[in-house]
Amino acid sequence: MTTTAAAAAATAPGKMPRQIPYIIGNEACERFSFYGMRNILVTFLASSALLAYLPAAERDAMAKEVFHSFVIGVYFFPLLGGWLSDRFFGKYNTILWFSLIYCAGHACLAIFENHLTGFYFGLFLIALGSGGIKPLVVSFVGDQFDQTNKDKAKVVFDAFYWSINFGSFFASLLMPLFLRSFGPAVAFGIPGALMFVATLIFWLGRGKYVRVPPTRGRDPDTFGNVARTALTAAAPGEGRPGWWIALAGAVAAAAILAGWAAQALMHLAGAGAAWWPQAFDFVKSACVALLVLIVCGGIGVALQLERARGRHPDAAVNSARAVLRILIVFGLITPFWSLFDQKASTWVLQGEAMRVPHELWWWPSWLVKEAAQMQALNPLLVMLIIPFNNLVLYPVLRRMGFAVTALQRMGWGIAFSALAWVVAGMIQLHIDGGTPTSLAWQALPYVLLTFGEVLVSATALEFAYSQATLAMKGVIMALWYLSVTFGNLWVLLTNVAVRNEAVIQRIAATGLSENAFLMFFFAGFALVCAIAFALYARVYPMQDNYRTA
Template identity: 75%
Template sequence: MSDAAGATRARLPKQVPYIIGNEACERFSFYGMRNILVQFMVSSVILAYLPESAREGAAKDVFHSFVIGVYFFPLLGGWLSDRYFGKYNTVLWFSLIYCAGHACLALFEDNRNGFYTGLFLIALGSGGIKPLVVSFVGDQFDESNKSLAKVVFDFFYWIINFGSFFASLLMPLFLRSYGPSVAFGIPGLLMLIATVIFWLGRKQYIRVAPTRGEDPDSFYNVARTALTTEAEGQGRPGLRVLQAGVAVAAAMLLCWAFKPAFWPQDFGFVITACLALGALIGFGGVGVSMQLERARGRHSDPAIDSVRAVLRVIIVFALTTPFWSLFDQKASTWVLQGKTMVVPHDQWWWPSFLVKEASQMQALNPLLVMAIIPFNNIVLYPALRRWGFEPTALKRMGWGIAFSGVAWIVAGMIQLSIDGGDPVSLAWQIAPYALLTFGEVLVSATALEFAYSQATQAMKGVIMAFWYLASTFGSLWVLLTNAAVRNDAVISHIAGTGLSENAFLMFFFAVFAFVAAAVFALYARTYPMQDHYRTAAEAA
C-alpha cells in the first residue's frame, strides 16, 4: 500500500469528538466548583457553627478530604470497569452520580449535610471516571489510524487545561456576583451537558469488553501466587509481613471507632482510613517483594519482572506525595492568603475588568501549563542537552519537587510581609504560582511518561491507580499537619519561633519538599530503568 493511500485511510474516528467534548465540559465543571470551594465555605453558613478563627482550618480540612476522595475512587471505577461493566457503562453511570453531586451543591448551599453529600457524590463520580476516559479514547484507535492517537492525546491534555483556565477565571466572579447557587449550578449544568455529549456517541464507540479478572498474569494474581507459595525450609516471611500490615490497618480503624486515650482526637475517619491504606500498601509491597521469585515458573517471566517494576515505581510515587501536598494547597492555603492581599486595581497593567478575586489567581496554573510544556520541549530540554546535562525523567521529577519547595519559600516570604501589617499586592502571588506550575510540569507530565515505560501493557492500569493515590496521600499530609497545629504543644512551639502559624507552615512545607527532593534524588541514582515501549515489530 502506498504512503498516500495509508494517509488517506488514516482518519480521525468520528466518535472521538464526543469524548473530547465530554472531557472539556467535565473539566470545566470540576475545576469550576473545586476552585471556589474554600472561598465559599469560609464565609458560608456551612461552617457558621465554628468560631470565625477556626473556619479557615475547617475549610481546608473539608477541601483536602474531598481531594482525597477524588483520587481514591479511581480504584473503584477502574475495578468496576475492568471486572464487570466496561468503560462506557462505568463512565456513563458515574457521570450521573457526578451530576447528582453538583445538584446537591447548588440546592443545599445552606444545609451542611446536603452540601457534604454533594461533595461525596462529586468525589465518587469524578474519581470513578478519572482512570477511564483517557484509556477509552485510546480504545477508539486501531492499526489504521494509530498515528493520529498522539495528536488526540495532546489535544486531550490541552482541553483539560483550557477548561480549567476558564473555570478558574470565571466561577469566582459568578460566586461574587450571583451567589453560590448560580456559581455551583453552572458547573452542574456543564457536567450534565458533558454526560449528554458522551451519551450521544453511544452507537459509534468501540467498546472493549471487560477482562472480568481473567488475566492469569495480572498484578493481583502474580502477587497472590508469590505470597502463598511455600519454599522448603524458608517459611513465608513475605506473607507474615502482609499480615502484620493488615493487623496494623485493622488496629488503626479500631482506634478510630473506640477512640482510646492515646489516639489523637483529630484523627477522623478520612485520616485513619488513609493511614490504614498506606499500611496495607507499604507492608504488602514489602511482603510481595520478599517472595516474588516464588511466582517464577507459575507466571511468565515478563509478568514477574513487571510486578517488580511496579513495586519500584510505587516507591517513586510515594516520594512525590510531598509535592502533591504543596500543589493542592494552591486551592486552599494560597486562596486564603490571597484574600488578605490587595488587588492592584490602581495599576495600569492589572486586568481589573476580569481579575477581581484572589481565587482567580488559580487560572494562572492551567495558562502557564499550556505555555511551559512547549517551552520545555522546544527550548529548555534541547538547551540542557547541548550543555551536557541529560534531563532524564527521574531528574526532572526530582527538580520539580524542589521547585515546589522554592514556590513555598516565596509564598512564606509574602506571608511575612502580610504579617508585618503593610498592604501586599496580590500580584506578588504570580511568582509562587509560576514556580509551582513549573514544578508541576516537571513532576506530573513526566511521571506519566516514566510510569508508562516501566511496566508491561497489562500492568499499566495498576501503575495509574497508584499514581492517583499519590495525590490522595499528598492531601493526607496536609490533614495531618492541620491536625498537629491544633495541639497545644505545637502551637506553643510555633509561637516561640516568632512566626505566625501561616508563615511557619509555609516554610515547613517548603522544607518538607526539599527533604523529599533529596531523598528522591538518592533513590533515583540506584533505580534500574526499564523500557517497556512497544517495539517496531509489535507496533506493525
C-alpha cells in the same frame, strides 16, 4: 483484544485516531465543571452559613479540612473505578455511568447550598463520580494507540493535559465572580451543566472508540493474583518474612480502623476515648490504614516475589516487579501534591489577607476582583508552558546534549514546587509584618509551582501508561491518582499536628507565624523528596508497554 469495526477503521496505522476529539472535548468540559466548583469551595465554606456553628476564627481551618478531605475522596475512588472497569464493565461503560453520578453531585451542591448534610452528600457524589472516571479517561486515551502510532501519543497526552487546563482556566477565572454576583446556586449550577455537556460529548463518540475488553476476573496473572501467590507460596528451607510483614500491615490497618470505630461509638454514647485522637476522623484513619497496608504489603510481596515464578509466567512476575517499582516513584511524588493542592486552600486564604492592586495600570480590575481568581494563573501558565517546553526548552536542551528523561523532569518538578513555597513563605512573612501586601506578588509562586506541575503531572500521564502492562494499566492509573490522596493526607496530618500545644509552642519559639512556618516546612519536605527522587531515578529501569497493532 477486540475493537469495533468503526474504531478499527478510525485508527489507521500511523495516523492520529479520529476519535480523540471526543475524549479531549469531554475532558475540557469535565475539568471546567470540576475546577469550577473546587476553586470556589474554600471561599464559599469559609463565609457560608454551613459553618456558622463554628467560632469565626475556626471556619478557615474547617474549610481547609473539608476541602482536603474532599480531594482525598476524589483521588481515592479511582481504586473503585479502576477495579470495576478492569473486572466487569470496561472503561467506556464505567466512565459513562460514573459521569451520571458526577452530574447528580453537582445538582446537590446547587440545591443544598444552605443544608450541610445535602451539600456534603453532593461533595461525596462528585468525589465518587470524578474519582471513578479519573484513572480511566487517561488510559482510555492510551487505548486508542498502538505500536504503529504511539509516536502520536505524546502529542495527544500533552493536548489532553492542555484541555484540562483550558477548562480549568475559564472556571477559575469566572466562577469566583459568579459566586460573588449571583450566589452559590448559580456558581455551583454552571459547573453541573458543563458536566452534563461533557457526558453528552463522550456518549456521542461511542461508535468510534477502541474498547479494550475487561478481564472479568478470568486473568489468572493479574498483579493481585501474582502477589497472593508470592505471599502464600512456601520455599524449602526458607521462612516467610514477606508474609509476616504483610500480615503485620493488615493487623495494624485493622487496629487503626478499630480505634476510630471505638472512638466514634463512644462519641455517640456521649463519651470519648482519651487514647484515640479526636481529630483523627474516619478520612484520616482510613487513609493511614490504607497506607500501612500498601507499604507493608508491597515490602512483603517484593521479598517473596520470585516464589511466584513457575506458577505464573515470567512476564507476569516481571510485570508485578514493575508495579512495585512504579509505586516507589508514586510515593516519592506525594509531597508535590501536598504543595500543589494547597493553592486552592492555603494560597486562597493567604490571598484574602492581601490587597487587590486595582491602582496598578496593568491590573485587569474589570475582571480580577477576588483572591480566588489568582488560581486562573495556574491553567493559563500550563497552556503556555507546555508548548514552550516542547517547542523551545526541550529542543534546546537536546541540542546542548541533555536528553532529559521523564523521571528527571518529574524530579525537577518537585524541586520547583518546593521553591514556589519558599517564595510563598516569604510573602507570608511580609503579611505577618503588618505591611499591606499586593496580591500581584502571588504571581511569582504560581509561575514556579505551575512549571513544576507541568514537569511532574503532564509527564506522569504518559509515564504511568507506558510503564504498566496491558492487564495492569487501569490499576496503575488508579494507584497514580491515589498518590494525590496521600499528598493531601500529609496536609491533614500536619494540620492535626499543629493543634498540639507542644508543637504550637515550638513554632512560636521560631518567631514565625503558624502559616509561615508551615509554608517553609512543606517546602523542605518537598525538597528532601526531590533529592530522594533523583537518586531513585538513576536506577529505575524504564519500560515500553504500548499495545501491539
